[in-house]
Amino acid sequence: MIAIAGMSCHFPGAEGLDAYWRLISANRSAIGDPPAYRREFIRQAEVLQIPVRGGYIEHEGRFDPRLFHIPEREAARMDPQQKLVLIHACRALEDAGLTFDEIGGSRTGVFVGAMTNDLAYLKWGDVAQTLPEDITGNGLCLIANRLSYELDLRGPSMTIDTACSSSLVAMHHAVRSLREFECDFALVAGVNVILSTLLQKFYRDAGVGASDGGCRSYSRDANGMGRSEGVGVLLLQREQDLPVRCRKSYAAVNATGVNHGGQSNRFTAPSVQAQVELLRQTYASAGIQPHEIAYVEGHGTGIQQGDLMEIRALQQVFSGRDPPCWLGSIKSLIGHAEAASGIAGVIKIALMIHYAHIPPSAYADSPAPLLDACSPVQLMKAMRSLNPRRRHFMGVSAFGLGGTNAHALLTSHRFG
Secondary structure, three states, rough: EEEEEEEEEEEEOOEOOOHHHHHHOOOOOOOOOOOOOOHHHHHHHHHOOOOOEOOOOOOOOOOHHHHHHHHHHHOOOHHHHHHHHHHHHHHHHHHOOOHHOOOOOOOOOEEEEEOOOOHHHOOOOHHHHOOOOOOHHHOOHHHHHHHHHHHHHOOOOEEEOOEOHHHHHHHHHHHHHHHHHOOOEEEEEEEOOOOHHHHHHHHHHHOOOOOOOOOOEEEOOEEEEEOOEEEEEEEEEEEOOOOOOOEOEEEEEEEEEEOOOOOOOOOOOHHHHHHHHHHHHHHOOOOOOOOHEEEEEEEOOOOOOHHHHHHHHHHHHHHOOOOOOEEEEEEHHHHOOOOHHHHHHHHHHHHHHOOEEEEEOOOOOEEEEOOOOOOOOOEEOOEOOOOOOOOOOOEEEEEEOEEEEEEEEOOOEEEE
């Protein structure tokens, strides 16, 4: 298996793993207004009459370029997503007990999920005024390549864009790369920063945006999705390669899977059958039966049609179960972090396994009609402790606009 040996994150209302776990445990919403210093973003929204409440982080551009020997002039023109991934990759390495000297020159792979670059969209439209730093400081491919370069990492390096499933697809490729011995460590990241109203306008015009900025995941009151941002980084390593001093990792990755929905009733609509096939194939590849799954961290955007199709798929996969499989989504607390949403779910599951604790689902008191008493999947109504002496299997789903689906199966992991 593949161990999650280190992690770091910054999501709305939670900078760092401890703060993220406190937010999850308290079932506390982090939805609010954008930071006041994003004046141009707020002005655009007012002109277009677009609601912009959602899940935001602050100080996304805070960065000391001297730590990476990056010239100030170049750092000033860098996409904040590059900066966030650099910072939190270093923290994930530190969390795993690795030094830069140990990791530098190693066969470490970098796999990043990202889908937007609002800074480039807003600032560098006039080609005549661009500088070389605008190219090296921007571009999705350079998020991964910057990290590999600055830390002198010699494994595969790639940024993957499959929309909202990007970071979970990135994790899938990282796991395969480790299993095929292309790399010895893998840094997996998901990142999203909102500086433009472009996607807010798209979601509003498509009729799927939530005016209050929240995601009522799997609720009968679901009224659309609210955008959010953040960054999460994992350090993955083959279980047998973990150093002796590492007596415990957060969790282990049993299996990952990716597929596409093919043709459905429309390009942007998810496919129930593709979701069913993906979960069944992922569990089968790990030799795990659906009745062994304790919990699924779903996609759960709060868009009624999408949530209902996901529930139908889960009900097929877990049909006949008693007790039910528990269901939740971090989006109900922090909003939809788009390319970073998959990694947000993985870190949530890893912390749940680590602390042997399943928190309640935010909208368990108002479940979608399909989640009736007969449903084999249910929202968690109250905190539930897990037996730390047993293995617990949990799934994470992410479905991308356009049809790319990803699922990961995690389990508890203990030594000694």
